[in-house]
Amino acid sequence: MSKVDADTQSKWDEQLDYKKLPDWKDCASILNKRCQYLEARDSKQIRSEQCVKTFNKNSSTKPTIVNPHRPQTSLAANQRSCILCRDLNHSITNCKKFLELSVMDRFWKTKKLGLCLNCLVKGHSVSRCPSSYKCKTCEQAHHSLLHRTQPADTNSGIDTPSDTSGQSTSAATHSAMEKEQVPEAQVILATALLLIKDSSEGFQLGRVLLDSGSQVNFINEKFANSLGLRKHRKNVDIVGIGVTETKIKYQTQSTIRSRYSNFEISLEFLVAPSITGYQPEASLNVSSWNLPSNLELADENFNQPSQIDLLLGAEAFFDLLESGQIKLGEGLPSLQQTALGWIVSGRYKSKYNTTKKASCVANTLEVGLDKYFEKFFEFEEIQGLRSIWSEEQNECEKHFIDTIKMLPSGRLMVQLPFKKHPSCLGGSYDIAFRRFLSLERRLSKNASIKSQYSDFLKEYERLGHMSLVPNPNLDEDHYYLLHQYVLRPDSVSTKLRVVFDASCCTSSQISLNGILMVGPTIQDELLIILLRFRLYRYALTADIVKMYRQFLVNPSDRKLQFILWRENEPTPIQTYQLNTLSSVFG
Structure with missing residues (x-):
């Protein structure tokens, strides 16, 4: 409402009930009424101006009503x-x-x-x-x-x-x-409807454009958000026709499935703001094409303009092709059998020139005033947490409930939630040894940072959060965490913090993070939390000191949290194990 004029804001303020938080329905109702009033007022004003222009004050003849759809001889x-x-x-x-x-x-x-x-x-x-x-x-x-x-x-x-x-x-x-x-030649691009897996392990319907000339797969950003897919940073420059470049910032992964067959494949998609325009651009009359009624079309509404949600490139295109092909006739496109159904594509002659545009694999983003308003209203939409958890999230929650223990001291002890047995982990000592020597050389160049690093790990050991392992048994399942420091000079409490890397792959190309289940998000979304601060006059915030380190890890799992450390270079490098949940990144 801060974006509207002062009169509309005044109308909004007059109907506000300050005992409850206003919602979008109230806002939309006020805006609709206001828009109807303004349009009616402007329409009357325009008609009045037209009448003034039509009447000639110096003429005594009556004005002639003009039909703008007919050429006038008057x-x-x-x-x-x-x-x-x-x-x-x-x-x-x-x-x-x-x-x-x-x-x-x-x-x-x-x-x-x-x-x-x-x-x-x-x-x-x-x-x-x-x-x-x-x-x-x-x-x-x-x-x-x-x-x-x-x-x-x-x-x-x-x-x-x-x-x-x-x-x-x-x-x-x-x-x-x-x-x-x-007659003018037109080209129909191959489109299909398929099923794509969302974040809750269910499948949703999406419209895909098949393009054998693309080296990568794309997914529309809005469609990816509706699926709840997790996005990862991926800086890629996409080069299109005329060496036009498009910057892609995110990548995601999902599984696609055919509606008619057992075909299923897991693919990586680059997240693009837009893939192409509506396909086709205008409705096509296919009543005279004699399409076989017994065929399962990949896209039943291929002749109706609709949005493209995904683009499949050469990686999956040729895996989809099957042997069947039907030519509809002279000047008509062809039918090609695929794992997704029969696709319609090719050149045809249209008696009516309905389009002036041609589609190609090029990502362009036109940002206008209407796009900014569209983004504004998309931002205003608040999507709640998904009520349906995935199978892995449910399993992780069950594991937590079944294995958590309260010790006589009042502290809690948990077990790591494995989805694969730790025996699949390979050797990790060699890479941890090399990375520690590299860290040690960097610390030796800055005495202040080295001192803070040593003090941090001394505190770790003094509080019992890590302990020395004199003779580690490397023949049993184990994993060495890499560690490094993060500087926060503006921090009031801790300016240097040591973080541990559990995503580094072992000799078997598997990391500790790779065999652990990921649980559901249990806290509210950040936007919801921020909105609570608007409901009350006062707000309190608190911070739990060393929160993760208040939870002990089961002794049987601590061998998967080994680290290498020595305070001074002449002393031998020793193995320590972390006894608590650590600040793991990766």
């Missing part, structure tokens, strides 16, 4: 000059240059000249057009000269204006109609 029509060719003897509706254009060219020329799409007059938009006349063909709010004939209506041409005596249209108009009906 004096009032002749006084309106053509905005296209600047001729004073006719309006744009009778302009030969305008009538010779195709319907789409007329539409874009009208937009370029800033004319109303309904009455072809400059100075207002179609939503504020004072004219009560509509298109004579479809009764929609656009001029008859801008009506796009549907492909199914092959016997009727474009409705062009006729004069007041009912005479036929000019020869130039007939020429324009014949020119527009010249």
